Amino acid sequence: MSFAFLAALGATLVVRPAGPIRTLTDALALARPGDSIVVHAGTYREPPIVVRTRVTIVGVGGPVFVGGEHSTLEVEADSVVITGLRFRQVTPSPLEDRAAIVLRGTRGCRIEANDIRDAFFGIYALKASDCLIRRNRIEGSAANDAAAGNGIQLWQARAMSVVENEVLGHRDGIYLEFSPSAVVRGNRSSGNRRYGLHFMRSDSCTYAGNLFARNGAGVAVMYSRNVQMLDNRFERNWGDAAYGLLLKEISDGTVTGNLFADNTVGLYLEDANRNILTGNTFQRNGWAVKVLASATDNRFEGNVFEGNSFDVSTNSRSASSRFAGNWWDQYRGYDLDRDGVGDVPYRPVRLFSLVVERHEPSLILLRSPFVELLDAAERFMPVLTPETLVDGRPLMRRPR
Amino acid sequence: MKQARVVVAGLSKRFGRMEVLRDVNLAIAPGRITAIVGPNAAGKSTLIKTLLGLVRPGPSALVAIDGVPVNGGPRYLERVGYMPQVARFPEQLTGGEILRFLQELRGDGFARDEELVELFRLGASLDRPVRTLSGGTRQKLNAVIAFLFRPTLLILDEPTAGLDPVAARILKDKVRRASSTGVAVVLTSHIMAEIEELAEDLIFLVDGAIVFQGAVSSLLEESDEPTLERAIARRLEGHVS
Amino acid sequence: MRIVRKILASELRNVARSRWMVGYALLLLGFTSLLLRFGGTGERALLSLLNVVLLLLPLVSVMFGTLYVYNAREFIEMLLAQPVRRGALYAGLYGGVALPLVAAYLLGVGVPLLARGSEAPGYLAHCAMLLAVGTLLTLVYTAFALCVAVRIDDRARGLGAALLVWLVTTLLYDGIILGVATSLGQYPIEMPLLVMVFLNPIDLARVLLLLSLDISALMGYTGAVYARFFHGGGTILAFLMLIVCAATPLLVGYRWFLRKDF
Numbered sequence: 001m002s003f004a005f006l007a008a009l010g011a012t013l014v015v016r017p018a019g020p021i022r023t024l025t026d027a028l029a030l031a032r033p034g035d036s037i038v039v040h041a042g043t044y045r046e047p048p049i050v051v052r053t054r055v056t057i058v059g060v061g062g063p064v065f066v067g068g069e070h071s072t073l074e075v076e077a078d079s080v081v082i083t084g085l086r087f088r089q090v091t092p093s094p095l096e097d098r099a100a101i102v103l104r105g106t107r108g109c110r111i112e113a114n115d116i117r118d119a120f121f122g123i124y125a126l127k128a129s130d131c132l133i134r135r136n137r138i139e140g141s142a143a144n145d146a147a148a149g150n151g152i153q154l155w156q157a158r159a160m161s162v163v164e165n166e167v168l169g170h171r172d173g174i175y176l177e178f179s180p181s182a183v184v185r186g187n188r189s190s191g192n193r194r195y196g197l198h199f200m201r202s203d204s205c206t207y208a209g210n211l212f213a214r215n216g217a218g219v220a221v222m223y224s225r226n227v228q229m230l231d232n233r234f235e236r237n238w239g240d241a242a243y244g245l246l247l248k249e250i251s252d253g254t255v256t257g258n259l260f261a262d263n264t265v266g267l268y269l270e271d272a273n274r275n276i277l278t279g280n281t282f283q284r285n286g287w288a289v290k291v292l293a294s295a296t297d298n299r300f301e302g303n304v305f306e307g308n309s310f311d312v313s314t315n316s317r318s319a320s321s322r323f324a325g326n327w328w329d330q331y332r333g334y335d336l337d338r339d340g341v342g343d344v345p346y347r348p349v350r351l352f353s354l355v356v357e358r359h360e361p362s363l364i365l366l367r368s369p370f371v372e373l374l375d376a377a378e379r380f381m382p383v384l385t386p387e388t389l390v391d392g393r394p395l396m397r398r399p400r
Numbered sequence: 401m402k403q404a405r406v407v408v409a410g411l412s413k414r415f416g417r418m419e420v421l422r423d424v425n426l427a428i429a430p431g432r433i434t435a436i437v438g439p440n441a442a443g444k445s446t447l448i449k450t451l452l453g454l455v456r457p458g459p460s461a462l463v464a465i466d467g468v469p470v471n472g473g474p475r476y477l478e479r480v481g482y483m484p485q486v487a488r489f490p491e492q493l494t495g496g497e498i499l500r501f502l503q504e505l506r507g508d509g510f511a512r513d514e515e516l517v518e519l520f521r522l523g524a525s526l527d528r529p530v531r532t533l534s535g536g537t538r539q540k541l542n543a544v545i546a547f548l549f550r551p552t553l554l555i556l557d558e559p560t561a562g563l564d565p566v567a568a569r570i571l572k573d574k575v576r577r578a579s580s581t582g583v584a585v586v587l588t589s590h591i592m593a594e595i596e597e598l599a600e601d602l603i604f605l606v607d608g609a610i611v612f613q614g615a616v617s618s619l620l621e622e623s624d625e626p627t628l629e630r631a632i633a634r635r636l637e638g639h640v641s
Numbered sequence: 642m643r644i645v646r647k648i649l650a651s652e653l654r655n656v657a658r659s660r661w662m663v664g665y666a667l668l669l670l671g672f673t674s675l676l677l678r679f680g681g682t683g684e685r686a687l688l689s690l691l692n693v694v695l696l697l698l699p700l701v702s703v704m705f706g707t708l709y710v711y712n713a714r715e716f717i718e719m720l721l722a723q724p725v726r727r728g729a730l731y732a733g734l735y736g737g738v739a740l741p742l743v744a745a746y747l748l749g750v751g752v753p754l755l756a757r758g759s760e761a762p763g764y765l766a767h768c769a770m771l772l773a774v775g776t777l778l779t780l781v782y783t784a785f786a787l788c789v790a791v792r793i794d795d796r797a798r799g800l801g802a803a804l805l806v807w808l809v810t811t812l813l814y815d816g817i818i819l820g821v822a823t824s825l826g827q828y829p830i831e832m833p834l835l836v837m838v839f840l841n842p843i844d845l846a847r848v849l850l851l852l853s854l855d856i857s858a859l860m861g862y863t864g865a866v867y868a869r870f871f872h873g874g875g876t877i878l879a880f881l882m883l884i885v886c887a888a889t890p891l892l893v894g895y896r897w898f899l900r901k902d903f
Contacts, residue, residue: 307688355823361831362822364838364867366851367688369696370815415902452722454903474724482722488715490655501651505644505723545719555722 010034015063017042024049024057024065024073031055033077039063039085051075051082059084059114067091067100067119074102075109083112090119092147099124099149100138103131103157111136121149122170125179129158133165140169140192148193154179154202162187172198173215180204187211195220196237207232218243218263227253236262244285247272247295254278260285266308269295269321278302279399287313287353291389296320304398305329305348309366313353314386323348323391327398335396346394349385351378403467405430405553405584406451411461413446413608420446422609428601430552433575433585435595435616437632438605444588447605448555451586452482465553478506481551485558487542491531495522495541498530499548506549516544519570535562543571547578554578556587560594572598592629604635611635644729645736648720652737656709662741665701669693669749677757687767690750691850694775695843698746699782700807706738706786707803711796718903731787731898735891739783743776750775763853770853774846777883781842782807784887788894791901814841831866839879842886849879 013027013035021027025046027037033054041061048070051057054077065072067090073082087100099121103109109131116122122138125131133152142148151167154160157179164186167173173189176182176199188211189196196212197219199205208230212219218237221227227250234244244263247253251273258280260266266285269275272295281304282288288308291298293316300321305311306329325341333344352371356363365371378385406428413421421443428434436444449455450463453470457463468476489498503512517523520540525533533541539562546554554575560568575598579585589595595602595616602619604612612619612635616628623631656662672693676686710717713734720730754768785806793799818837822830838844852871871879 355819359823359826361826361829361834362819364831364834364844364848365815365819365822367691367695368815368844368847369692370812370819372692373812413902449903454718454721456900456902474726477722477724480722482719484715484718484722486715487719489719490651490713490716492655492659493651497651497654501647502723504647505720505725 010036012036012038014038014040015044016040017044028053028055049073051080052077054079056081057083057085059086062086062115064088065100067098069093069098071098071102071124072100072119074104075106076104078106079108080106081110081112082114083110085114087114087116087119089117090121092120092142092149094146097121097124097149097153099153102126103128106131110134117141119149120147121153122151122167124150124153125155125157125160127156128154128160130160131157132161132163134161134163136165138165138167138170140171142169142171142193145171145193150175150198151189151192154182157182161185167196168192172196173212175199176202176205178202182206183208185209188213190214192216196234197221199224203227206230211235212244213237215242217241218245218265220246220248221250221253222246222248223250225251225253229253229255229258231257233259233261234263234266235259238262238264243268246270247275250275255280259283260288265290269298271295273297275299276301280304281306282311283307286310290314291319291321292316293319298322299324301325302395302399303327306398310350310353310356312348312389313357314349314389315354315357317384317386319349319386319389321389323389325393325395326391327395328391329398331394333394340396342394342396344394346391347379347382347385347389348391349389350375351385354384403430404428405466406586407462407464407467408447408450409462411447411450411457411463413443413450413455413458420608421450422607424605424608424610426603426610426613428584428586430584431579431582432601433579433587433599434601434603435599436586436588436603436605437592437595439636442605443608444605445557446608448557448586448588451553451555452480453477478510478549479552481546481549481554483542483546483554483556483559485561487538487545489530489538489541492529494529495526495533498541499526499545502545502548510549513547513550514544516540516547516570516574519574520544520567536564536567539563540567543574547574552583554583554585554587556585558589559587560589560591592627592632596628604632606636644725645732648725648730648733649736649740652733653740656737656741661705662745665705665742666745666749669697669746670753673750673753677753687754687771687854690754690771691847691854693750694771694778694850695847696811698775698778699811699843702739702742702779702782703786703789703803703807704800705742706783707790707799709738710734710787710790711799721903727899728895731895735783735787738786739780742779742783746775746779747772767853770850773880774849774883777880777887778842778846781883781887781890784889784891784894788890788897791894791897810841810843815844818844835867835870839882842883845879845883845886849876849883852876 013031015021015024015027023046024039028051031053036056039059041063043064045066064086066088069091072087072090090098090100100116100119101111101123103125105127107129111123112134114136116138118141123133138151148171150172151170152162153175155177159181162184167189168191170192172195173192174197179202182205184207186209190213192215194216196215200222202224204226206228210232213235215237237244242264244260244266246268249271253275255277256279261283263285265287266282267289269291275298278301284307287310288305289312291314298321300323303326328346331342331346333342335342351374404427408424408426411421411424438444446455450457463470465476522540525537559571575585599616602616603610619631623634625631625634676689751772786803789799789802793802838848
C-alpha cells in the first residue's frame, strides 16, 4: 500500500463520503499529532475547518472542498502537510480576507499540489515561517476588483518558499508584505487583474525563474533592500501604467538575466538606489527602461536592448544612473580598434522620449520623420537630454 | 455660298491681366487655305488653340466648326487634323504604336490616309521608339498624324519648321491636294514666301485684334508692295504709328 | 470608359518601358531584400520598411508624378486635339502614373516580403497592412502630383511645389502637431491630435502601421486612447480617410484640368 510509510509515523485516518469518517472536521477531531488523514474523492461541504494538530492531509482522486462565507481550511499547527486537495469557491468579502487555505502563525508547513478555483484569496500565510508552498494551481475568476483577492499572500511571514505555483485571474498573483527572506521560484503568474507579483517591505528575498505575463500592471517591488531577481520573464504587460517590473524604493538589489518583452514599460525605477542590473534582455517594449531622476547610482551593464520604441527614458536632465557595456540595436557607431566596444558613446535617451514624458499625447508622433530628425539633431548636439545617461562602452556584438 | 467651315464671333480672351484676343470675328470656307500672320505674341497660337478646344472660349463667344460649337464636346475633332509646331510623343512608344493608338481612340469607322508615310519613307522608323528619332523624323510623324484621318479642317502650326526642303515640298504639295478636295486649311508660318506660295486668304493679327482679313492678293494690291513680307511690314508700321 | 482604357494602355506601355520605373522597382526590391537579410526578425524589418513607406514612397510618387505630367505636356496637347473628353484623358493620365508606381511598390516590397515569410504571428496581416497602406499613399501622392502639374505651368515652380507638398506633409505638419501637443499639454488633447493626424495622409499611414506593428509603446495611458480608437472601427475610418485624401486632390485637379487653357 502506497501510504504504508505514513503508517510508520502514526495512525492513518480515512475520510470518504460513504463513511465511517465522512468529513475532514471529524477526522481532525480524532487525529493525534503525527497522524495522516487520507481524503478520498468526493464533494465536502463543511463549516470552517481548523487544523490544530500536526497532521498530514492527503487527497486521493481529487476530493473537492466547497467553501462559502468563510475561509475553507485554516492551519494553526506547525509542520502540517496539505496535498492533493481541491478547493472551490470562497465568497468574497469586503471585511475579511477569506482564503481557501490560511496558514496562521505556523512553522514548517508544506502546501503542495492543491488545486484552488474561484476563491477570494487562494493561499494566505499570516505570520507563518519556513513553509513551502509548491506546485499549487490557483485560478480566480473575479468579475471586478472588489471581488478579487490575491492568489498567494504572505503577510509578516518569514523565510517562506513559494515554488512552481501557477496563479491566474486574481487581483495580485503573488503578494508579499513584511515577509523577509522569502524565495519565490519557478512560478507562473499571469492574467491577474493587477500585479503578477506585488511585494513590499520584504528584505533579502530572492525571485528566480518566474514568468509574469499579461498582468494588468505587471510586477511591483517596493520598499525593500537586498532583493535578488534572477532569470525571470516579464512579458506582455500592456496598458495604463503597466510595467514589466516596477522598482520603487528598492536599494542594493540585483536584477540579472531577466527577460523583459513586449511590455508598455519594461523596467521602471523610482527612488531606487544602488541596484545592479546586468545581463537582462529588453525586447520590443514601448519603453525598455524608465529611470526617474529620483533613482540614483543604479548600474546597467551587459544588457541587451532590441526592438524597443524607446530604450531609456527619464524625467530630468540630472538623472544619474550609469550605463556601460550594454548592447543597443540602435547603436550606429564603429569599432576601429576592434576590441568589441564601440568607439563612440551611445545616448539611449531620445529627445522625443523627454517630450512624451511631459506631454503624453504627443506619443501619436512616434516614428514620425520629423521626430526622428529632432532626435538625430539632439544626438549630434545634446542640449536637453541628460549628459550623464550615456553608455560610454556600447558593445558591438550582441551578447548571448 | 458654301457654309463656312470655321466661324468665330466675338472671341476675346485674357490670361490674367493680359488681353490675348480682342473681339475676333472670322469665317473660313471649305477648300480655302488661310494663313494667320502677325508679330510675336499677337495671339496666333491662342486663336488656333481655341479652334482645337485647348483654350476655352469665353461664354459670350461663338466658335464653331461645321456649325458645331467647340465647347460642346470633343466629337468635332474627329475631322480636324492638327500639326503642332513641336510634337512630342510618349518617348518609349514607337511611331506605329502611336498611330494605332490614335486610330483606337476614334474607333474603326475612319479610313486612314497613309500617303505621307510612303512619301516621307517613314516605314522603318515607325518600328523604333520615338526617343530614338531625329527632330525632322518626329516632325514628319507629326505631319502624318495631321492627315491620318482625312480631316475636313487642317490646322498647321509652322508646318515646315524642322523639315528638310524635300520633305517641306512634299508636305506643301499634300496641303494643296487636300485643299483642292474641299479641306479647309489654317496655317501659321514665319516664312512669308511660304504663305505667299500656299495661302489664298490672310488673317492679320496685331495685339490680339484682326487688322486685316481677306485674300492675299487684295492685301498686295492695297499696299502696292511687290512682296507679302513688305506689304505686311508696311501694314504693321502703319498700325503702330 | 473605352477611351480611358485605350489611353491607359498606351500610357502604361510607355511608363513600363521607362528606365525610371524599372529603377524604382529595383531600388525597392534591393532595399527590402537587404533589410530582410540583415535587419533582424520579420517584425523589425517591417518596422524599418515603415520608414521607406513613409519617406520614399510619397517623395517618389509626387516628384515622379509631377515630372511625368510635365514631360507628357505635348502628348496631352496632342490628345486634346483628338476627339477625346478631357475627363477621360485625366483619368488615363492618373492611372498611367499611379498604377505603375503601385505595381513597382507591390513588386519591389511585396515579393521579397512574401518570399521570405515568417512564422511570427500576424506576419501576413502585417505585410498586407504595409502593402495596402503603401498603395494608398502612392495613390494619394500621385493625385497631389497631378493637381500640382495641372495648376502650375512652369516646370521648375511645379517641381518646387511638389517638393513642398512632400515637405509639409512629412515634416512641417508633424512639427505643428508637436507644437500643439507641447503647448496645450495641460488639456486633454488626444482627440484634437487624432483629428490633425486624420487630415494628413502620411500621419494617418504612420499611425495605422504603428498600431499594427509597434503596439506596446502606444499602450501607455494616452496610447490606450489611441489604441482603443483604432481598434474600435478607427482602422476602417482611417482607410476611408486615406481614400478621401487621394480623392480630394484628384477631384480638385480634375476640375482644374477641365477648365485649363493649354
